[in-house]
Amino acid sequence: MNSTAEKKLDPDQINVILATDCGSTTTKAILIEKKNGEYRQTFRGEAPTTVEEPAADVTVGVVNAVTEVGELAGRKLIDENGEIIRPAQGDTGCDIYISTSSAGGGLQMMVAGVVREMSAASAKRAALGAGAIVMDTICSNDKRLPHEQIQRIRELRPDMILLAGGTDGGTQKHVVELAELIAPAKPQPRFGGTYKMPIIYAGNQEAKELVEEAFDEDVKLTTVANVRPVLEQENLAPARDAIHDLFLEHVMAHAPGYNKLISWADAPIMPTPGAVGNILQTIAERQGINALGVDIGGATTDVFSVFDGTFNRTVSANLGMSYSISNVCASATLPMILRWVHLEMDPRELQNRIKNKMIRPTTIPQTKEGLVFEQAVAREALRLAYIQHKEFATTLKGVQQQRTVGDTFSQNTSGQSIVDNMKLNLLVGSGGVLSHAPNMNQTAAMMVDAFEPEGMTVLAKDSIFMMPHLGVLAQVHSRAALQVFERDCLIYLGTCIAPRGFYRSGRTCFQYQISGNSLNETGEMVCGEMKLFPLGYDESATVIVEPRRGYDFGAGSGKRMEFEARGGTVGLILDARGRPLMVPADEQNHLAELTSWVEEMKLYPDTHLMAQR
Template sequence: MKAYLLIDFGSTYTKLTAVDIESEEILATAKDITTVESDIMTGFDKAYENLMKQLEEKNVEFVKKLACSSAAGGLKMVAIGLVPELTAEAAKRAALGAGARVLKVYSYELTSREIEEIKNSNLDIILLAGGTNGGNKECIIHNAKMLADGGVKLPIVVAGNKVAVDEIEKIFNTTDIYYRVTENVMPKLNTLNVEPAREEIRKIFMNKIIEAKGMKNAENFISGILMPTPAAVLKAARVLSEGSDKEEGIGDLVVVDIGGATTDIHSIADGEPSKPGVTLRGLEEPFAKRTVEGDLGMRYSALSLWEAAGTRKIQKYLQNKAINVEENCKYRSENIKMVPETEEEIRFDEAMAKVATDMAMERHVGVIESVYTPMGIIYSQVGKDLLSLKYLVGTGGVLVHSNNPAEILKAGSFDINNPTYLKPQAPGYLLDKTYIMSAMGLLAEEYPDMAVRIMKKYLIELS
């Protein structure tokens, strides 16, 4: 039996999925703690042993082994642009869509202090943007010179004003900086072009970053690490939504991925205004959009979730209002491998998950703003309108192990008490019960039709 082994070296768990490529079935899944501090293969070997026990009577031959990774902190980047709301924001969106954690966004001309900050930030890649094509070129050239003169040794993706590229290449060619030039992330005002930059980031991740993250041992076993894990999830979401050459997609959707450190939201929708008389304002939104909320996690950032949400917001979802919210969040942040066992612990985790879903969706979706003019009130939309979205897809441990996953996801839907946020009004709810989203993103690189069919088959519809 010919099969693919799809591997996700996650920040907490290494997850394995075996797929029969002839019958298009998931043969088995397994997971174990990711052991990046010692040897990444230690945790992998334990998960693999578990997987092979499940397959021992099936005579499986793995014809290909593909992996994605967010181990060792995942892909960490900074984005540099000109105007905060324009090219700097466009650069940030390109980096997020490539599966990165964006540690900081810099605008205008870099200072010596900022160069030192970049050098001390434990980064993997810098995305250098700035200026529309034919527009301001002095700023991006200044920033390239500052990076070169400051002794920055990180890979740099140049995705800014094309008029400045020749000068930037001259600057970087006098150093040993590894750089790649791609198309401008904002060729025209308010127009995004993020896919070329995303692809260059992915290539650097594959060719340069993996070895630096202690993944070299894994390369001897697998066929290749294709992309960061969040990029794999975004790929799966997009192909599930749009479909493939032979398979119909299921329509506009959002994936809510609640993790120990972050809550990631991936939306696949154009987000155009759904109500008459509403005008769009601000930067164009990417069709496939990802946002990462580093203060909304279940373990590593449990304390920052409490700080962001406040006690009353978490208590709203708790039956026992006497529970000490701060103490419980602090305990989870200090015991990141805690597994809830009592009914009270489970309910508290689910309350945290609802708050994370609610707040992460508020930050991801668009908002309606009313503007008073001499002609009366007009309404403008900033961001994506997801009111008529068809599906919310949930993934992540707290959802998978919950007895009420639909209730957690419903926290991310439209709230009549907060109507300016354009959250989905009546979506269907799907659950990634077997952790296959990242695996299907990997599979979709080679077999998109099969990936769509498997997701349709294995994602569970919630009532």
């Protein structure tokens, strides 16, 4: 059956779904099957990605990963010609096949805008939201001379360029000048000798004809609606849609083997980060919640958020756990990392650990000291990435949100961030250091320490990094994607309840009353304390908190709140360390409190962990 017919298949008739994610090093395949009327993820396989030589064909890795899934499932998925079998019949084939990709470095873009703080910022948000890595931003006020900008455009070789500038009906001069700067640079794409560089124009619509005149036939120019039609509004969706279309039609069509992969797929192939953002948006919309997701890798850390229906994504390209670990240490500074280390460690040995991780990025800690240090670095990488995200996710995001011109040019935009920890309902972590921590309590502790959730926040982790698969599936069959996300993708760690308010040594922070099937606890929390209560995966508990004046759980300073907390593999965490999280300046007091947190959270239960410094 051909692909077009498959796309028209009734969702109720889809029983077997095959999905792959072609990563930069590994291609991951999962099988989703309808069992007793519900969709469940049943089998998983992986194989090395083969976009590079000697294979130079991405479908080779796909076939290898899918073959492994088929062997595990006892289902023949690949025929004698190396093609995916469809539709499903008995124990053969699948009903639909979908895929995401970040192979070959993913989608790499350059953006250009007239004013860095305005049109260029809007263009960058559109590119990031579409799942791109933004290599550079060219703008009229970026302090580089024209010849330096031209040289930069020639050096980068992006997959495509997004050009924006000017409000509709406003000045045309500056955005036309930008077009006339890009045109003579003759930007060359990464793939394909005869491939025309795609340029998307999303600026002042009245300058459309002048911009078209600036470019010759060496580029593929696409015009969409202005990302900044008026000063107080953003309209990012048309630019994002154009980026996705061009990614599929032009970028991937010239990458090794992708034409065949595109012909196999029953839905447009999406950039992996774009698909992750898509499933997070879908979940937030369906459940009516605010959600935050993070994917921490070896070189970069991606942060995704949905607050009040507005989606944002940032890429911290210099914050990672292997290739970028030295950047984390330099940006955070060693003292900030060591505030999470409760063991005696030689500073010189720590420096060697950092260098060894850069030289051998795939190694994992072999000792308790190595694990404690790596998780301390992870906390700071996540914290710094989150700061960058909050600074980027400012109030001007959707057409319904506004800010004044004075706010736009303000140097301090942190107060205008739409990211509000008190409103955060769900925090999802993924990436090796979070997903594969030896103890899930460690995962929960890293997330709480780095993101400092306030009020009540549910903590979860992506079990086997299937969010990209589900993100593209949500475009085809949202019910199946949501069911698998809830039942198989997320591992719920539990709930964190914490007030906003400053740390005051020795002072009572709040009183609590917990009642549930297996819990009946009352007590008080002193500033600096953490408490962990067992609350099983399918359990819930009612938590009543009465804060002292100066502490706020969401109702206001000193106001009583009642929460319905869900359990998980870790349980219920009460956190009275204050927000923003501060640690005692005195080293002895700090070590005593840090050790108490480690022991209360049962982070390293194998040995007694009293600090000996």
